[in-house]
Amino acid sequence: DAMVIQNPRYQVTQFGKPVTLSCSQTLNHNVMYWYQQKSSQAPKLLFHYYDKDFNNEADTPDNFQSRRPNTSFCFLDIRSPGLGDAAMYLCATSRGGSSTDTQYFGPGTRLTVL
């Protein structure tokens, strides 16, 4: 089945210790998104790639970086995690470029910062 996969599902890191979250997709979608979602809040878009074009949201901290080495994979790097970065990180994909562009989500990675 075509799908969006995120690894790991649960990640524990130390305060200030870099961490990388991964996302892969078999949908062959052009667009990949990274969202941060805290409890009972709306998903907050961090950035997205349209093919290789990187689009950073204005209020995304510099502490968050992303890489998309190919169509299938996208990574979220948190350079120095703080306690406030503990959240669910959601990867989503879409075909791109139309008003009917539905986003499909992976299962998410829950990040705990100790």
Next chain:
Amino acid sequence: GQNIDQPTEMTATEGAIVQINCTYQTSGFNGLFWYQQHAGEAPTFLSYNVLDGLEEKGRFSSFLSRSKGYSYLLLKELQMKDSASYLCAAMDSNYQLIWGAGTKLIIKP
């Protein structure tokens, strides 16, 4: 600014009908999405409306009024498994999704 408003929490009884409302203000409009999110899981797509009116999909229906900036999700024959958060998201003129914080729906036997 861009904004989505939906109730924080609703309670309903198994077998009943519930309507979850959403109002939106966006720069341009390219459609309204509803997603279901169970606790600790990712959102899953439920419906998309871009034209005024009601779209029915099994037990779930979604309605849109563009002139009023208003949508609702109607859930019929409620089941316990429908206990979840329901997220409303509007797509703006840049094809970006503006998300609501979600409505937590609690189903009681």
